[in-house]
Amino acid sequence: xxxxxxxxxxxxxxxxxxxxxxxxxxxxxxxxxxxxxxxxxxxxxxxxxxxxxxxxxxxxxxxxxxxxxxxxxxxxxxxxxxxxxxxxxxxxxxxxxxxxxxxxxxxx
Amino acid sequence: xxxxxxxxxxxxxxxxxxxxxxxxxxxxxxxxxxxxxxxxxxxxxxxxxxxxxxxxxxxxxxxxxxxxxxxxxxxxxxxxxxxxxxxxxxxxxxxxxxxxxxxxxxxx
Numbered sequence: 717x718x719x720x721x722x723x724x725x726x727x728x729x730x731x732x733x734x735x736x737x738x739x740x741x742x743x744x745x746x747x748x749x750x751x752x753x754x755x756x757x758x759x760x761x762x763x764x765x766x767x768x769x770x771x772x773x774x775x776x777x778x779x780x781x782x783x784x785x786x787x788x789x790x791x792x793x794x795x796x797x798x799x800x801x802x803x804x805x806x807x808x809x810x811x812x813x814x815x816x817x818x819x820x821x822x823x824x
Numbered sequence: 825x826x827x828x829x830x831x832x833x834x835x836x837x838x839x840x841x842x843x844x845x846x847x848x849x850x851x852x853x854x855x856x857x858x859x860x861x862x863x864x865x866x867x868x869x870x871x872x873x874x875x876x877x878x879x880x881x882x883x884x885x886x887x888x889x890x891x892x893x894x895x896x897x898x899x900x901x902x903x904x905x906x907x908x909x910x911x912x913x914x915x916x917x918x919x920x921x922x923x924x925x926x927x928x929x930x931x932x
Contacts, residue, residue: 718893721899780826818852
């Protein structure tokens with residue numbers, strides 16, 4: 717699957733962060749987290765999944781464990797299983813982040 | 825781990841594609857493939873790993889299965905386990921691609 721300009725598939729909601737599924741294999745899942753200004757995905761933990769973020773559009777703030785930093789297009793965040801992580805759109809523009817899970821979320 | 829401007833960690837070689845490891849958890853590995861003009865990573869298969877590419881710098885050509893397309897910054901490629909895939913720098917500029925494996929390559 718070749719996805720030109722993945723960020724163009726972003727879906728936004730005024731209520732909460734938008735989520736878009738891009739694709740998955742047996743071992744990896746790829747999607748988008750889409751933030752209006754001020755929205756966040758509060759710090760949370762996945763016990764059995766590693767997560768990788770790649771900022772595709774805009775800028776915001778990322779946290780992983782004790783680390784917090786401003787992030788922008790081209791920045792990469794890796795949160796190993798068990799480590800709390802979150803994202804926040806602290807900017808005045810929309811913020812779109814590619815999210816990769818390994819392994820994919822369970823369908824139940 | 826928060827990596828500002830991951831593409832800045834690229835390492836190039838005149839002999840062949842440069843490879844850089846960025847980090848890994850138990851389930852995911854992240855690195856860079858770094859291409860001088862004309863270099864390629866010929867189509868190949870991983871039987872038990874999914875691979876995801878995100879173009880971070882420059883432009884080139886990606887193939888996945890029967891699909892081939894020009895790719896540039898912000899494009900995403902997903903190659904499920906068992907599907908041949910490759911990259912080629914068909915441009916006159918350096919080309920840097922984030923590579924994600926799930927699960928990580930075996931250390932042996």
